[in-house]
Amino acid sequence: MKWGLEHIEKFDLSSLRLLGTVGEPINPKAWLWYHKVIGGERCPIVDTWWQTETGAVMITTLPGVTPTKPGSAGKCMPGIAAKVLTEEGEDAGTEQGYLVLCRPWPSMLRTLYKEEDRFVETYFDKYGKDVYFVGDAARKDEDGYFWIIGRVDDVINVSGHRMSTAEVESAIVSHPKVAEAAVIGKTDEDTGQAVFAFVTLEGDDSSGSDDLVTEIREHVAKRIGKLARPKQIVWADDLPKTRSGKIMRRLLRDIAEGKELGDVTTLRDPDVVKDLEKQVKK
Numbered sequence: 001m002k003w004g005l006e007h008i009e010k011f012d013l014s015s016l017r018l019l020g021t022v023g024e025p026i027n028p029k030a031w032l033w034y035h036k037v038i039g040g041e042r043c044p045i046v047d048t049w050w051q052t053e054t055g056a057v058m059i060t061t062l063p064g065v066t067p068t069k070p071g072s073a074g075k076c077m078p079g080i081a082a083k084v085l086t087e088e089g090e091d092a093g094t095e096q097g098y099l100v101l102c103r104p105w106p107s108m109l110r111t112l113y114k115e116e117d118r119f120v121e122t123y124f125d126k127y128g129k130d131v132y133f134v135g136d137a138a139r140k141d142e143d144g145y146f147w148i149i150g151r152v153d154d155v156i157n158v159s160g161h162r163m164s165t166a167e168v169e170s171a172i173v174s175h176p177k178v179a180e181a182a183v184i185g186k187t188d189e190d191t192g193q194a195v196f197a198f199v200t201l202e203g204d205d206s207s208g209s210d211d212l213v214t215e216i217r218e219h220v221a222k223r224i225g226k227l228a229r230p231k232q233i234v235w236a237d238d239l240p241k242t243r244s245g246k247i248m249r250r251l252l253r254d255i256a257e258g259k260e261l262g263d264v265t266t267l268r269d270p271d272v273v274k275d276l277e278k279q280v281k282k
Helices: 028-038 114-123 165-173 211-224 251-257 271-281
Strands: 018-021 045-049 082-085 097-101 133-140 148-153 156-158 159-165 178-188 190-201 230-233
Touching: 018 028, 028 045, 028 165, 045 165, 082 133, 082 165, 114 133, 148 165, 156 165, 156 178, 156 190, 159 165, 165 190, 178 251, 211 230, 230 271, 251 271
Parallel strands: 018 045, 190 230
Antiparallel strands: 082 097, 097 133, 133 148, 156 159, 178 190
16 A cells, blocks of 8 residues: 555456465554455455454455455354453443353364463453453454454553554554554653554655644544644654564554663564664664
8 A cells, every 4th residue: 555556557467366364463544455456346245253262253345245444353163153242241332342252163272281280370361261251352243244443552641541552553644644553551750651653654655744733633633532632743654563564563563662672682673673673763
């Protein structure tokens, strides 16, 4: 998206029949671009939700069977039972809650090596021994489609109001000049946490103006609310990602807080982190 159509138009994509998206929840703008530009509006997009611990795909769209919705992971695979629950363990309806798996499946994780207590505490303490707590926030719409919000620890608490990083990121990316965004919560004396955004712009422009910062903040306020406006925006040529394409928000939090970085061995491009540290220190 950042570089437009120039590189894509060099290739004949007419033989493509199916597209996939994994790793991170895909925002609707990126989904639609992928569908139109790469898939020529003819290729189904298979979005899959699963974990290493589940051993197999749990939620997805089935080509030719399940109609797709931009940004949704789809419905449960046959034989899989998932729900979205409130903090108290009640069905969350169509509101945001916690994703759980409530029926055993053949490839499920059985334990952690030499850490049985940690295994139970991590996955089965929250809602009881028969409910597997995924650790992701999600919602389920009126058609039964699951919308994965992101990790529970990727929730920002601004003045007591909880919001997901994925929700704010989708709002930022919906701005026509934005190609990609990653949001984290940064410690703030006044609000507890503040929204801190790393933003990659469309095309060759890697640094936006103060006017664009204001424009993006107001854009987010209109889509979500004033509390969701980024307090700080850092322009990023790229974001720190693993080789499989997952944004390493842990590193972004360390950069924003000025902390020493943890393990960076899984980074696709370590230089990205160095560039962002320079931007934040400006």
